[in-house]
Amino acid sequence: IIETINSEKFNISVNNNLEILGIVRGDGTDPRKLLFIPSVNDENINIGDTLYTSGISDIFPKGLIVGKIVSKAKEEGMFTVEPAVDVSKLTEVIIIGKGVE
Numbered sequence: 001i002i003e004t005i006n007s008e009k010f011n012i013s014v015n016n017n018l019e020i021l022g023i024v025r026g027d028g029t030d031p032r033k034l035l036f037i038p039s040v041n042d043e044n045i046n047i048g049d050t051l052y053t054s055g056i057s058d059i060f061p062k063g064l065i066v067g068k069i070v071s072k073a074k075e076e077g078m079f080t081v082e083p084a085v086d087v088s089k090l091t092e093v094i095i096i097g098k099g100v101e
Contacts, residue, residue: 013054034081
């Protein structure tokens with residue numbers, strides 16, 4: 001099963017420029033929109049912040065660009081994120097994973 005980053009089931013831990021940790025997940029309605037849910041309410045989260053993979057899990061290395069915060073979301077304490085890549089325009093992908101034994 002492959003989940004793209006804009007899937008509502010996909011979650012990834014991220015940091016902003018100031019190392020504030022949070023989760024990014026798909027919006028579920030718009031494939032060009034993600035939601036950022038910070039771990040703390042912090043005034044150091046700003047429109048325009050770039051979000052990077054945190055490296056907490058062993059799935060994604062630290063420092064990959066996930067997207068940029070473009071606005072506050074309708075839900076309290078969440079932010080709307082524009083993904084770094086429009087997955088609807090991908091023409092080729094490489095799938096890297098552990099093989100089945």
